[in-house]
Amino acid sequence: MRKFFSNLCKNIFFIDNSYVGSKKYKIYHIFRFKIKIRVRYFNNLRIFIKNSKPTPLDKIIEKSNKKVYVSIVAIFKDEPDILEWIEYHILIGVERFYLYDNESDEKYYKMLQPYIDLGIVVYKKIYGKCLQIPAYQDAIYRYKNETEWMAIIDLDEYIVPVEKDNLKDFLKDYEQYPAIVANWVMFDSNGLIERNPAKTVIESFTSVYRNYNTLINCTIKSIVKPTKVRYINSVHACIYKNNELAVNENFEKIAGGSYFYTKSNSIKKIRINHYHCKSRKEYIEKIHKGFADQLQLRHFDEKKINFSETCQDFVILKYLSKLKDRLQIKNKTTI
DSSP states (O other), X not given: XXXXXXXXXXXXXXXXXXXXXXXXXXXXXETTEEEEEEOOOOHHHHHHHHHOOOOGGGGGSOSOOOXXXXXXXXXXXXXXXXXXXXXXXXXXXXXXXXXXXXXXXXXXXXXXXXXXXXXXXXXXXXXXXXXXXXXXXXXXXXXXXXXXXXXXXXXXXXXXXXXXXXXXXXXXXXXXXXXXXXXXXXXXXXXXXXXXXXXXXXXXXXXXXXXXXXXXXXXXXXXXXXXXXXXXOSSSOEEEGGGOOEEOTTOOEEOGGGTTXXXXXXXXXXXXXXXXXXXXXXXXXXXXXXXXXXXXXXXXXXXXXXXXSEEEOOGGGGGHHHHHHHHHHHHHHHO
């Protein structure tokens, strides 16, 4: 009987999604009538403002408002590899980082202090749960006139220019578009229980799916022109003004229901190395931290840390020598 009434209700009233170009709509079906409503995501910003408590650290959010060409926005909580991540991205041409610290230990602010003083890091301490998208919304709104391009990635993701060594040079070819999307390349644990602390992330993890066209590797992340963004659609993609569409590295437009994925993995020009688990120990620690954009709990999955069919991927290691030099200099200056 319960199933009967459930099916009856579904036939009388149900909701689905519809896309027209880059515009998303909710279609409400009531008997034979359809009500089409444009979806806009302003609630995220309201939630962010409500949960973001002012602290003394907020006073040093901005050390410089000089416009840069390319920046990154990210939210983080207790990320031990944050200095490597920053130094790597500086190496490939990123000029500023808009970092939202979601209740990390105080030591992370101290680690970032030199970058804050130089205006390389714009720092904000935030409190609450599910603040990833609101943080991105806040960065787009506040800093859209301070950066030509803004990459929206996590601290376990490394942008890798493949054909060119500098991200700025790569982006010059996409100036007419509101955004460029890049595919993931997922890395597993390399069979490591615990990582050697003397080694960088990029040299420690080199094992990937043998088949690069797995669905997870077709996932995208975005590098956007903030002035072109209408709103954040997800942690992966945005909706753009004037019905414009993002493109992938092959200048193919990405829209509608395919907004999280491309048809196939294309990484000849640019990719995002996703070190989603690192070692087994780090993966367990990540599970305990939970998600940044949802209340759902993470669950341990052996298949996610040890892929069944793998090969070695060394593309990013062309930057390893210079990265180690930068980290050594940084360590000497902080001793």
